[in-house]
Amino acid sequence: MNYLSPLIHVCKRQISTSSVLSGKRNFRKFLLYNKRGTRIFKAERHLSNPDMPIDKKGVRDTGKIIKGQFMEIPEMKPEIIVPDLTGCKFKPYVTYKATDVVQTEFTSQDLFNAIYAQKIIDDFKNEKLNEDGSSLEPSEHEELTPEEAWAKARKTGSDLF
Secondary structure, eight states: OTTHHHHHHHOOOOOOOSTTTTTTOOOGGGGGTTTOHHHHHHHHHHHOTTTTTOOOOOOOEEEEEEEEEEEOOOSSSOOOOOOOTTOOOOOOOOOTSSOOOOOOOOOHHHHIIIIIIHHHHHHHHHOOOTTSSBBSOOOOTOOOOOHHHHHTTTSTTTTOO
């Protein structure tokens, strides 16, 4: 039976879940920009391919290349304007000890109550209503046409009272 044991191992079927490369990777696909690699590697790469683009990660240049030289343009430098905050009562951060503000959704009923409800109640108590229910002395909000009210509601700052 000893002469059959090598044949048994050869005849077994195997299923392999590993890749064909057995863990080897093709690192030529990975582009090495900016912070990747040593200074020696970057110097050699620059000598072999000086036209390789430098990835700036969204940072804009503060100048232009004119006649092969980089010229710094002061107008292209970002200017940070910080207001003078001396005497300001506000703190630069919100503490975690601050109480939570819970506010319900501002509905159309809430808007009606804030703008029209008190005027209608006052007109009803003082008997300043017509037979159709309209006011004898309409306010500026009641005189608006639907188109004017729509345009006023979409103006900047209309959501602030």
